[in-house]
Amino acid sequence: MPKIDIHQHVTDMIIAQMEAGTPPWRKPWTEGGGAGALPLRHNGEPYRGVNILMLWASAEISGFTSERWMTFKQATDLGGSVIKGSKCARSVFYGTFEKDNQQTEDMTKDAEGKTRIPFAKCNNVFNADQIEGLPDAFYILPEPARDLGTRANPDLEAFFAKTGADIVTTSEPRAYYRPSKDQVHMPPIATFFEAARYYGVLAHELTHWTGAPNRLDRIEKYSDRCAYAFEELVAEIGACILGVKLGIGPEFDQSAAYIENWLEALKNDKGLIFKAASEAQKAVDFIMDAGGADRMCDDEAA
Incomplete structure (x- = not known):
């Protein structure tokens, strides 16, 4: 063979x-x-x-x-x-x-x-x-995702607050991580159709947040390697894994431009998806530890 x-x-x-x-x-x-x-x-x-x-x-x-x-x-x-x-x-x-x-x-x-x-x-x-x-x-099938509605979930709010991330909410209709201020910006949760969607986006931005030099030092470390596509790929994979761990089952609708960039990067480097998945896993571990949550799946497997 x-x-x-x-x-x-x-x-x-x-x-x-x-x-x-x-x-x-x-x-x-x-x-x-x-x-x-x-x-x-x-x-x-x-x-x-x-x-x-x-x-x-x-x-x-x-x-x-x-x-x-x-x-x-x-x-x-x-x-x-x-x-x-x-x-x-x-x-x-x-x-x-x-x-x-x-x-x-x-x-x-x-x-x-x-x-x-x-x-x-x-x-x-x-x-x-x-x-x-x-x-x-x-x-046995997995438990169904929680229907969070459009109101904040106290447990998830407490988890994300405990990570120590500086999460700022304003009326600006954009979600992003700003490295220069080490700050995550989110629109109000009331502007989202579903709370699960809000927390999925927050998980994405928090994955970016883990890449700061004083945390996992990822954003600058990989700045010369298809930087934008690579970091967005890490953030999306990380956010989805984190969402599953937290029981919110996020689902993302990234633009065609994002996927085109990812495809080009993957076709040019067959090791890129391994590196992105590895960095995403590190980010999830960091957030789970910072949020004071046990690694849920690990505990269930024990």
Whole structure:
């Protein structure tokens, strides 16, 4: 079997969905699945980074509603059997291996002088919907998204306030992060048709906020790398992951110009979606920690 170029495989998958108008972070759940849910491994541990996008995309394409994914062997060990003819999806596994007396770029040496070489490989995984005989808990659908109406939600207001971000609200009908003032600006929540939409936009701008030099130092660090498209891609992916963690299921309607910029950047750099997803995950972790919230999915998986 020919070796798979993981970066190219993932990039091609994301580009195909974007060109079809369905980027996997925009609507990370099927019509029948209710609210969004982070994909989970067989043991309940949540996937992170680019694996979230890959499995969201696979679930959307195939219409899966379960949030659980596992290898053929894991399914068998749990007493299940993969339905004949089922096609696997792919997730990415990262690790390192040791090699003596070698040091090159992107490699590090440990105290014993051994070189640790990073690698990535594909795992073939199946959704629980493709597996028969698993315990009932594997087939439970995610909870539906909260209907927040158009009023502020006290719990979410408290969460975002606790992050320490300087969030300013005025009548100006624009949402943005201003690096020069380290300030997030939002229009009044009453001007949004849905509160979930408001908090989704706020999550987007707060993801930008994490990129300041005194936080994750992302905006300046990657300023020479398709800067605008890259940062907006990080913010949109981060906002959607954060929204799912908070139970608000955001859905964004970015302009054609945004998507055109993203497509051009992705086609020119097959590693870009990996980097954007990684930076988005760091931003979500930062916001969740700053807001004093436990990583909800991690706790549920324990």
